[in-house]
Amino acid sequence: MLALRRRRVREDEGLTVVDGYEELTLALDAGVAPRTVLHCPELMLDPAAQGEIVQRARDLGASTIRLSRGAFEKVAYREGPDGFLAVVPVAGVALGDLDLPPDPLVLVCEGLEKPGNLGAVLRTADAAGVAAVVAADPVTDWGNPNVVRASKGTVFSVPVASATTEEVVAWLRRHGIRLVATTPDTDTTHTDVDYRGGVAIAVGTEKQGLTVAALTAADARVRIPMVGRVNSLNAATAAAVVIYEAVRQRSS
Incomplete structure (x- = not known):
């Protein structure tokens, strides 16, 4: 996942990272099927409600991995993460x-x-x-x-x-x-x-x-x-x- 910070890797693999609950929710609503979702209930504002996003991703075939707060903050892209990080196909068409x-x-x-x-x-x-x-x-x-x-x-x-x-x-x-x-x-x-x-x-x-x-x-x-x-x-x-x-x- 950290390798996707580099453009060459994103272009070669056709994948990118979505960091955040709102962003991931909109991606799912738009029909995006994640490959992997990392989640951390400790960082979620509403773990019960937001946990439904994890299940939605699972239903689409994504692998889901629960991380501790410390581990999640090490891989998150932004400061103050809200507990969601996903690998998804890059947007765009020819x-x-x-x-x-x-x-x-x-x-x-x-x-x-x-x-x-x-x-x-x-x-x-x-x-x-x-x-x-x-x-x-x-x-x-x-x-x-x-x-x-x-x-x-x-x-x-x-x-x-x-x-x-x-x-x-x-x-x-x-x-x-x-x-x-x-x-x-x-x-x-x-x-x-x-x-x-x-x-x-x-x-x-x-x-x-x-x-x-x-x-x-x-x-x-x-x-x-x-x-x-x-x-x-x-x-x-x-x-x-x-x-x-x-x-x-x-x-x-």
Whole structure:
């Protein structure tokens, strides 16, 4: 399990770690079948109720191992663990295998390197009903335990995929999905674009933003109005602002 801290091992084995009761519960609700579940009743807030998760995992074929508090804290990924640690298959499918609804709302994250940002993006995508989140030229993998933790497990409830920016653009074109790129270098604000129909919103890194390739491929470029001294928002925050404008328009 400790070896899964390394990306190479996660990619070779197709496995990652879920650390936490809420995260594991959401993964199970999304249909994930764990391979192994470590549990520690001493750390659980409600051992009787939360113990049902152990049985659910067992019913799905997982091996379950009860650990003492000391042993569990040695293998847990985070400080203040709540008694659940599981090995599960990594989330994600090939880009071409994403099953999209008609007129989907998609989020493209290009080059995001911080697991916390990817996790926060996934929580927003889950809350807003985004059809899929695609990592373009990814720096961080979907199986990164910190992505799983920051997403509160929504990496398993939102369809995700990874590909190069070139592949993502071609895929959007094949599906007739317009690309809206976020950038400070435009006069068009994010509320001035029509997000109805099939549309993908693209966000880039805080330091560099989207690449020239992504900006060139965009059907529209939008900015979020800024009146302070900084010229950019956290990538996850920017994604949330534009996504919810799209949701507002699409639900009206």
